Amino acid sequence: MRPLVLAVVQLHDRTRNTCVNQNGFCPKWISDHIGDYLSPLWRHVELVVLSVAIGFALAFGLALLARRWQWLGAPISAVSGVLYTIPSLAAFFLLLPLTGFGLVTAVIVLVSYTLLILFRNITVGLQNVPGEVLDAARGMGLTSRELLWRVELPLAMPEIIAGLRIATTTTVGLAALAFFAGAGGLGEKINADITFKSNVVVAGLLCVLLAAVLDLMLVGLQRLAMPWRRAARA
Amino acid sequence: MTPVAFLGQFGDAVDIILHKRESVAGGIQVGGSEWLTLIGEHLRISAVALAIACAIAIPLGLWLGHIGRGEFLASSFANIGRAVPTYALIAFFVAYIGIGFRNVALALTLLAIPPIFTNAYVGMRQVDRDTVDAGRGMGLTGWGIVRGIELPMALPILFGGIRISAVNVVATATLGPIAGVDDLGKPIINANVYGSSGRLAAAMIVALLAIGVELAFAGLQRAVTPKGLKLDDSAAGRRRRRLARPAPLPQTIAQRGGSTE
Numbered sequence: 011m012r013p014l015v016l017a018v019v020q021l022h023d024r025t026r027n028t029c030v031n032q033n034g035f036c037p038k039w040i041s042d043h044i045g046d047y048l049s050p051l052w053r054h055v056e057l058v059v060l061s062v063a064i065g066f067a068l069a070f071g072l073a074l075l076a077r078r079w080q081w082l083g084a085p086i087s088a089v090s091g092v093l094y095t096i097p098s099l100a101a102f103f104l105l106l107p108l109t110g111f112g113l114v115t116a117v118i119v120l121v122s123y124t125l126l127i128l129f130r131n132i133t134v135g136l137q138n139v140p141g142e143v144l145d146a147a148r149g150m151g152l153t154s155r156e157l158l159w160r161v162e163l164p165l166a167m168p169e170i171i172a173g174l175r176i177a178t179t180t181t182v183g184l185a186a187l188a189f190f191a192g193a194g195g196l197g198e199k200i201n202a203d204i205t206f207k208s209n210v211v212v213a214g215l216l217c218v219l220l221a222a223v224l225d226l227m228l229v230g231l232q233r234l235a236m237p238w239r240r241a242a243r244a
Numbered sequence: 245m246t247p248v249a250f251l252g253q254f255g256d257a258v259d260i261i262l263h264k265r266e267s268v269a270g271g272i273q274v275g276g277s278e279w280l281t282l283i284g285e286h287l288r289i290s291a292v293a294l295a296i297a298c299a300i301a302i303p304l305g306l307w308l309g310h311i312g313r314g315e316f317l318a319s320s321f322a323n324i325g326r327a328v329p330t331y332a333l334i335a336f337f338v339a340y341i342g343i344g345f346r347n348v349a350l351a352l353t354l355l356a357i358p359p360i361f362t363n364a365y366v367g368m369r370q371v372d373r374d375t376v377d378a379g380r381g382m383g384l385t386g387w388g389i390v391r392g393i394e395l396p397m398a399l400p401i402l403f404g405g406i407r408i409s410a411v412n413v414v415a416t417a418t419l420g421p422i423a424g425v426d427d428l429g430k431p432i433i434n435a436n437v438y439g440s441s442g443r444l445a446a447a448m449i450v451a452l453l454a455i456g457v458e459l460a461f462a463g464l465q466r467a468v469t470p471k472g473l474k475l476d477d478s479a480a481g482r483r484r485r486r487l488a489r490p491a492p493l494p495q496t497i498a499q500r501g502g503s504t505e
Contacts, residue, residue: 033339095458096451097415103432103447106440107253179326186329190432200335204422210339214332221327 035207044212047199051216054195057185058224061117062178065124072125073132077158083133090126098123098184102191111192119191120184124177131173135166164236171232175225182221196220257444268439274431279449286427286453289345289420290413293352297409300353301360302402309368309398310390318365325358330416334423343424348417355416356409363405367398400469407461414457418450428453 029036076083096104101119109115139162147161163170189198199213233239259265264276308314330351337351371394379393418429431438431446438446 092455095411095455097418097454099415099418099429099432100447100450100454103443104451107444176326179323183326183329183331186331197329197331200332204335204338207339210332210335214329214336217329217332218327225327 030206030208033206035211039208040212047196047212047216050194050196050199050213051220053193054182054185054217054220057113057116057120057188057193057195058178058181058220061120061181061185062124062174064117065121065177066128066174068121069125069128069132072129073136074158076129076133077136086129087126090122090129093122094126096122098187099190102187106191113193116185116188116191116193116195120181120188123184124181127177127180128173131169131176132166135169135173136162138169139165167232167236171228171235175228178224178228179221182217182224186217253441253444254448256441257448260438260441261445261449267437272437274438274442279445282426282428282430282446283449283453285425286414286417286420286429286450289349289352289425289427290410290417292349293413293417294356294406294410296349296353297356297360297413298406301357301405302364305361305364305402306368306390306395306398309365310394312369314365318362321358322362325355325362330355330412331419334416334419338423345425348420348423348425351423352413352416356413359408359412360402360405363408364398364402367401367405368394370401371397396470397473400465400473403461403465403468407458407465410461411454411458414454415450 030039072082072086076086098119101122102115105115105118109118143161143165144157147157152160185195186197186200188195189201196213196217200210203209260274260276261279262276264273264278266272267274305318308317333355334348334351337347341347341350375393375397376389379389384392417425417427418432420427421429421433428446428450431442432450435443
């Protein structure tokens with residue numbers, strides 16, 4: 011899957027611009043072509059948001075199961091650990107005979123990566139709730155369900171958000187490989203001309219920028235989700 | 245796709261692992277014993293990168309952890325390490341420095357440094373200050389405290405970092421052929437030569453290799469953990485710990501978060 015020479019010729023006219031001709035870093039070319047990166051960037055966002063959202067829903071369900079039946083925790087961790095260890099590049103091609111090229115294959119792989127991080131952080135968050143707090147809540151007559159939604163989950167929020175942040179930045183990086191599974195994204199743009207500095211720098215920086223923006227949004231979410239923290243600090 | 249055809253693809257992938265065959269375009273023989281060469285190159289470049297990363301990150305992390313400076317460096321290292329996509333990093337190296345074994349090894353080294361550094365640092369910092377004070381009281385000084393107390397107690401976390409990096413590096417080395425290194429990624433990147441069965445076979449081997457490395461380093465991590473630090477995993481031990489203090493913070497997971505290709 012090396013970039014074809016033909017594709018390079020199409021990408022930039024080598025007869026006129028010497029900077030582009032030398033595969034250099036060309037601000038002029040970048041400002042002219044930045045628009046070409048918007049649709050891969052958007053695809054990248056789709057991949058990340060979809061994968062983290064599905065991964066969170068799954069991990070949350072699994073964590074609740076493991077809360078109800080404690081013995082489930084170890085096998086769930088083990089399975090998600092193996093999924094996490096399999097290199098995503100390999101995972102794409104292992105799934106290919108089953109799910110074919112496209113978004114589905116990429117999202118399955120990316121979701122499987124978020125599971126370990128999210129499951130462990132949600133579980134640890136729930137476990138870290140002090141026993142005295144639980145006792146006090148039970149003493150106030152809260153049922154098990156009320157205990158979960160009104161005491162345990164709010165107190166576990168810092169760990170849950172921390173897990174979401176790690177999962178999101180990791181997924182932004184991994185989604186750069188999703189083009190191997192035929193799912194596009196910024197990686198496809200990098201791959202289109204890997205020796206052209208301007209191209210590599212713009213696509214790479216957009217990845218980093220995307221990770222930073224999503225991370226900041228999650229920090230904001232944390233502040234919104236835990237108003238009592240701000241009150242305590244003020 | 246029917247289950248039979250699905251199994252057929254995997255069967256054919258196993259076949260290309262075991263027997264040489266003519267490449268898709270014809271002319272050359274691929275598969276069979278060639279896998280050993282590819283695995284060898286894969287392990288060689290991974291080992292070189294990991295060794296250099298260890299040589300740089302361990303002394304620096306341990307030293308900064310010992311003197312208690314560089315908190316900011318440690319945390320931003322971990323974050324930046326996660327945010328830069330490895331594929332972009334390799335592409336950056338190809339565009340700016342060129343292709344070849346040395347450049348890919350360098351890119352992999354950069355990838356491997358943050359988890360090792362951060363874990364070496366955190367490993368030293370998490371050592372109970374009371375224990376260090378007790379050591380001082382017993383007459384240990386600078387180097388004695390490092391060797392006798394801090395280092396043994398930091399080893400499990402440090403090896404956790406090396407384990408993360410080792411798996412990351414083995415996984416990412418699959419991108420090597422993009423930069424002209426013929427390792428296990430070759431049949432994946434050059435699927436037009438090896439065919440989809442060759443690509444699937446390579447994916448299977450890379451996956452097994454990564455799991456093997458993970459297990460090997462997990463064993464190593466357990467082996468270097470001092471006896472007194474090994475968690476009592478019996479039910480009674482778990483109950484004792486839960487009563488004694490809140491469960492440890494999810495540090496392991498915070499530091500596991502390096503991206504794995």
